[in-house]
Amino acid sequence: MKYDFETIVPRYHLGSNKWMEMKKVNPDIGPDIIPFSVADMEFLNAPEIIDDLKNFLDHTVLGYSGTTEEFRAAVCSWMKRKRNWNADPSWIVNTSGIVTAFFNAVKAYTEPGDGVLLLTPVYYPMYKAISLNKRKLVESPLIYNGRQYDIDFEDFAKKAADPSTKLFIMSSPHNPCSRIWRKEELEKLGKICLENNVIVISDEIHFDLIMPGYEHTVFASISDEFARNSVICTAPSKTFNLAGMQISNIFIPDADLRERYIRELSTSTLSVQCNILGYRACQTAYERAENWLDEAIAVIARNRDIVADFIGKEMPQIKLIDLEATYLLWMDFNAFELDYKELERLNKVEGSLFFDEGYIFGEAGRGFERWNLACPTKYVIEGLERLKKTYKKYL
Ligand SMILES: Cc1ncc(COP(=O)(O)O)c(C=O)c1O
Structure with missing residues (x-):
C-alpha cells in the first residue's frame, strides 16, 4: 500500500x-x-488533497466564492470516467450536503399531505424529510431473503399509482443494506415512476464506493426520459472522507425541475454556493486522488x-x-x-x-x-x- x-x-x-x-x-x-x-x-x-489545500491557503483570499469552470469540468469528467455518464456542467446545483438536498426537493416538488415513497428500511433522515415537512410517508418494504434485499415491484407499482404519491426518494446504492440496484431494476422503477408522474430523487452519495466485481448505474444515465424526471445527488464526502467540507453536487438535467429546486432553496435562504475549501477539495479529489x-x-x-x-x-x-x-x-x-x-x-x-x-x-x-x-x-x-x-x- x-x-x-x-x-x-x-x-x-x-x-x-x-x-x-x-x-x-x-x-x-x-x-x-x-x-x-x-x-x-x-x-x-x-495526502494529495491535504497538500493541495495547504498550498491553496498560502496563495488565496477566503472571500465569497462560487464554482469555477475547472471545478465543474472536473466533476463531470469524474462522472464520465468512473460511471460512464455524460453529465452537463450546467445541470449542477451545489448544496452543503445531500440531506439538505432531499429536504429541499421534498419542499420543491410536493405539497403538504402528498405521498413520498421510500424503500425501507432506509437512511433515517429520509423519514424526517417527509414527516417534518408534513408530507405522507409511503413505504414499500424491501423483501429480505436472509442474505440480501429485493424490491417488491408489485407493491411499489401499487403505491406509485396512488394519485397522492408525488415523489420517490431512492438510496442508490442502498443504505443500510449496501445493495446496488441493478440496471434492470432501475429501469423498472424508473418506468413505474414515469407512468405515474412520480419524480425520482436518487441519492447516490455512496456511488463511488463499489466493491470489486460490482457495477453501479447512475439512474439518469439510463435514458433522457429518466434524466428529465430525476434529481441525482452526488458528493465527494463519503468517497474521500470529506463530509466536514460540506460540498455536494446535485445534478438536475431538466430546466424546469432545476428552476423549482433553486427557487425553493432561495425561499429557505439556503445558498447554491458552498465553501471555497469544499470546492477546492472536491476538485483535487476528482483530479488527483x-x-x-x-x-x-x-x-x-x-x-x-x-x-x-x-x-x-x-x-x-x-x-x-x-x-x-x-x-x-x-x-x-x-x-x-x-x-x-x-x-x-x-x-x-x-x-x-x-x-x-x-x-x-x-x-x-x-x-x-x-x-x-x-x-x-x-x-x-x-x-x-x-x-x-x-x-x-x-x-
Ligand atoms: C444515503 C445517504 N445520504 C446522505 C448522507 C449524508 O449526506 P450529507 O452529509 O451530504 O448531508 C448519508 C450519510 O451517511 C447517506 O448514507
Missing part, C-alpha cells in the same frame, strides 16, 4: 459526535476502542472478508448481508432473539462495540447492527474478538 490506512486520529476534541458518544456510554473508554458507527472514515485523508480511493476500497473489501470469515467460523448465528457497496456492513442478530434495546446495551456497554443500531433505519431494522468498516484492519480484528467474548453465553 502506498497510502497510510493504519493511523488513527482520535476525534473526541474535534467535535465528532460518534467519538463523544462512546465517552458518554463509558467515560473510561480505552485508546484501543474506536467507533464503528456514523458514516465517515477512520482513515487519514488522501483516484489511486487513494482504489486503495481505500481494497482495505474495506479486506475488512469485509475478515469479518465474513470470522463470523462464518465462530458466530454463524449472525447473518451478514452481502456488502456490494458502501463501507457499511448490515448484520442480522435476530437469531439471538434479544430485544433490540438489549442488543444495543450488550454491544455498547458489555462489548464496547459502537455500531449504528438497526432500529434507527425503521422498524424492519430491529435486531440488526450496521458496522462501519472504513477503519484500520487491526481495529476490525479486535472488534471481532470483543464480539465473540460478548456473545459467548449465546453461542
